Amino acid sequence: MSDSTSNDSTPHQAARPAFVTTRWTRVLEARGDSTEAKAALSDLCAAYYAPVFAFIRRSAPDEEAARDLTQEFFARLLARGGIDTVDPQRGRFRSFLLGAVKHFLADMRDHDRRLKRGAGQPIESLDADTGTSTGLQAPDAKAASPDREFDHKWALTLLDRSLAAMAREYKESGKSVQFEALKPWLTGDAANVSQAEAARQLGLNEGAVKVAIHRLRRRLRDVIKNEISQTVKDRADIEREMHYLLEALL
């Protein structure tokens, strides 16, 4: 977790900062061509390593190869500043990174693919016995597409970072116990979880627990929005990106 996220997000901060320059806007403005921009891109890449790895893993023969390819991808991206081809209007780091990794994989497989392209690839006809096929297996049928997996992993990474930041904030203000006790309510009001029990555990009355839960939720929303803001160009995109990522999880 980088400095800027934790610095501007203490639990009881009164005023929210305006939409300041974020890492992604910094990268875009400099088109990758400044020390600051490179540092910003590097931060972003470190933060969202997991989705890239998940995406590459889908086409790599094993974990080891996927890890190597992922390293190679980031090394190339960072070495060339990376974004000289990105349209600054496009605005989302997530889209940029997915596009870049696809491009990278296409490059890597170019030779391989040319071999597979051969014209007149024979069409194997169906074996007579399997025309009616009750016993067919669908080996990979339930797996998500690589793009979807990338988005899914991205959303999980975002949540992971946000919750980790929250946990740290609460710890720093000596409220770890409260965070641990109340975090189940971050999923909304579940009928079978008792606030009274949490109140008893924390030595608070139920009203105070309600307020604490409300604050916890509001804080998470802010932290998530802040985290997203680091990866989009416009403030207006934050809400949209949040909905997009929510859909990716469903």
Next chain:
Amino acid sequence: MSDSSDLKRCPKCGSPIPDDAPHGLCPKCVLAQASIPTEGAKQQATPSREEVAVAFPQLEILELIGQGGMGFVFKARQPKLERLVALKILPRALAADPAFAERFTREGRALARLNHPNIVAIHDFGHSGSFFYLLMEFVDGVNLRQAMRAGRFTPAQALAVVPKICEALQFAHNEGILHRDIKPENILLDAKGRVKIADFGIAKLVGETQPKTALTGSGATLGTPHYMAPEQLEKPGTVDHRADIYSLGVVFYEMLTGELPLGRFQPPSQKVEMDVRLDEVVLHALEKEPSRRYQQASQVKTAVETITSAPPPPAAPTPDRFWKRMAVAMALLCVAMIVFLAFFAKSFLATQMASTRAQEVAVPRGGPENDSATLVIDTGPRQLFTRPEERDTLFWNFKCLIPADYLEQLVFVMWSNGVPTVMPHFSGYLKVGKKPVVADMSFSYNPHVSGANFGTNVVLWNVCPGFSHTMGYFISNQPPCRVLKTAPRSVLHSGHQLAIRLAELVQSDGVASNGWSGVEIRLILRPLQSPAVQTDPNEYVYGTDNTDYVAGFGLDGMSAESILKLIKELPCETVAVENSPP
């Protein structure tokens, strides 16, 4: 992605919590909760009953019965008329806008004119004390949200409610009024089971007046994003009555399944036991593109009523649920097919690569002397890609050469005991212009290998993972469906049709006593009546002069009835299937 039962489940939504869930919390519920604005409505000071009583001396103010981004609602009594009313107090911030009073007067009159049994009547509106208010009919009952929470809803009940909502919407739309905030909270059910829609037009009235900053915080515009049409979120300026139809679709889906249609959602029949034909109605209302949706609320009503009045499908002695799922999977196949057709015909025209294919089968040209399309079909493993897990996947492979100046329709038909049902929304068509088109397509239930071998290019196209998953799951897990083997090659003549049977229900006694049950695609080939030009904004247009070919979804403007008639009347060849009764 996994649903094995020993996983920990989310107490909120009941879905399994994945191993990589941050902090062991259900990620989708956390993000869903975080996406709801927390500030806002609750921060608005609730006017006290006394305060309101002073401003409305002619009313007995009884109690606060509702509040939200659109204001506060008090139950009240008009002593003179001896009736109960609902008094809606609009947010105070509105009073700050000097232009609001005029707009309120103008729009209030329009709203007060909405006199319909399924719309909450507005008795009066105006400004009193420091409040803008609407005095409305009091509905003694519950809203749909409360009714759903109470678990009172069955699909049959949902089907009784939806046509009433449609009537109300159609009536209001005819008057030029959009609701803009259709959601379960605004649909009221009174003690006698009557349906009444509340808050027509209020979202616009309130939303356009409040300062932007307040709105972002209050959630008034974002209010209920799950029920809002995509264009409402993306291009609020362009919204028309079809946004209400989308919201209705969300409510319909929720009534049937208890869940919201978020992300890549499943058709309702996969979630609950219900008539599979309703899937199409719900999905059609939920089209993201407004022009692909039902265009009128009355069409939704007609569609629902047609289904409720006709006998339900598979009365066959079958695992009903599976069959419904299969039909939907097949329907999605058809959609995927149209997309492919569009895509590959485009590639063809762009690259002229089809010449290699044309050597195998002479490319036909339009006209009476050579008026046939050649269709080559094979099923089975076909190696498009080299990943080992993909080699055994079952494919339907179609290669179709369609002559110039012809229309090919692909109609998805579901048969139940010999009775066909056309599924327009899953069907599509292709109008070929001056050059013949070669479309070479492969479908499978494996998302990674649906694609096509085209010319010397291997194109992989992950078109429809939802379809693929559904398909893969059911083919591999549900034995009573038999995937049919089709003949390797067929010729489809002009004015004829070809029935490609994809799968059939395996009857438990091995005998189809009441006629065939299964899913098929009907290909109909006819000369084009008019040139291949785009007539619908959603058609795909390709070619060097944009008239080489046009592809679209649906039935090319025909009704399902007229297509059914064609299907019954046109000479038909059924592509050979094994063990299938005629």
